[in-house]
Amino acid sequence: MLLENRTAIITGAAKGIGEATARRFAAEGARLILADMDSRAQTVAEQIVEQGGEAVFCPCNVGREADVEAVLDMAVRLGDLDIVVNNAGWQLNKPLLDTSVEEFNQVLNTNLTSMFMFTKGAAKIMIAKGHGGAIVNVCSSFAVVGSPGYAAYHASKGGVASFTRAAAISLMPHGIRVNAVGPGTTDTPGLRDGARDTGNEEEGMRSFMALQPLGRFGKPEEIASVITFLASDQASFAAGALWMVDGGYTVI
Numbered sequence: 258m259l260l261e262n263r264t265a266i267i268t269g270a271a272k273g274i275g276e277a278t279a280r281r282f283a284a285e286g287a288r289l290i291l292a293d294m295d296s297r298a299q300t301v302a303e304q305i306v307e308q309g310g311e312a313v314f315c316p317c318n319v320g321r322e323a324d325v326e327a328v329l330d331m332a333v334r335l336g337d338l339d340i341v342v343n344n345a346g347w348q349l350n351k352p353l354l355d356t357s358v359e360e361f362n363q364v365l366n367t368n369l370t371s372m373f374m375f376t377k378g379a380a381k382i383m384i385a386k387g388h389g390g391a392i393v394n395v396c397s398s399f400a401v402v403g404s405p406g407y408a409a410y411h412a413s414k415g416g417v418a419s420f421t422r423a424a425a426i427s428l429m430p431h432g433i434r435v436n437a438v439g440p441g442t443t444d445t446p447g448l449r450d451g452a453r454d455t456g457n458e459e460e461g462m463r464s465f466m467a468l469q470p471l472g473r474f475g476k477p478e479e480i481a482s483v484i485t486f487l488a489s490d491q492a493s494f495a496a497g498a499l500w501m502v503d504g505g506y507t508v509i
């Protein structure tokens with residue numbers, strides 16, 4: 258098992274990529290703290306425990322400093338912290354000209370400031386414990402390409418890629434590896450929300466599919482697999498990278 262005796266925080270674990278990552282981490286032997294503002298993460302934690310794993314739910318809005326501190330405190334109470342997967346994110350489907358300053362700031366807060374708060378707090382715990390760790394930030398193919406409907410989201414994910422590089426360099430001396438995964442279009446509840454935002458879910462999904470070089474969407478498990486690799490010792494020389502897992506979306 259790749260993550261035996263590791264304690265990990267996974268944000269946005271109630272569904273989609275975060276849920277798949279939680280289930281895969283549990284299968285690899287990790288102890289889990291599932292942080293989400295959706296209490297469905299409690300059900301995910303209970304199912305993992307029923308299957309012999311270790312998982313607890315911690316309610317959290319990742320954009321609120323006090324909530325982030327509560328999750329980090331839970332890790333300290335449980336005894337340790339080795340891994341953080343900063344996965345929670347919000348894709349606002351709005352053209353630049355219609356996006357308010359409040360909306361722009363809210364997207365940045367949820368998608369980027371949250372990662373800064375978790376990375377800083379987790380690194381302090383890891384350093385105090387006298388060991389290294391691994392932080393994996395869930396970024397996006399939208400960090401490196403543009404599109405008309407998601408200005409705030411693009412900005413936030415570009416920030417995640419850049420923050421990942423800065424954090425990797427800052428935390429390397431402490432043995433903490435920071436990397437990012439860049440999912441392409443992945444079939445999650447969040448993707449279907451995005452398709453619904455276009456006015457017609459079925460047509461929205463068809464229009465997303467037309468852009469896929471592989472002719473299919475990614476599965477949450479396929480993203481979880483690369484997150485697991487980066488969080489594990491198998492990626493011991495990987496630091497500051499943005500690993501695209503996008504079925505070729507960004508190379509055409």
Ligand SMILES: NC(=O)c1ccc[n+]([C@@H]2O[C@H](COP(=O)([O-])OP(=O)(O)OC[C@H]3O[C@@H](n4cnc5c(N)ncnc54)[C@H](O)[C@@H]3O)[C@@H](O)[C@H]2O)c1
Pocket residue numbers: 268269270271272273274275292293294295317318319320344345346347348367395396397398399439440441442443444445446447448
């Ligand atoms: N699905 C895709 O096509 C795709 C593509 C590129 C990047 N991503 C990124 O992958 C990550 C996961 O996306 P997904 O598709 O699984 O999304 P999803 O909407 O299916 O799940 C997101 C989870 O994050 C939680 N969440 C959202 N805002 C939160 C907040 N403020 N505090 C706490 N929890 C919060 C939600 O409750 C939910 O459980 C996101 O960062 C997203 O930007 C997804």
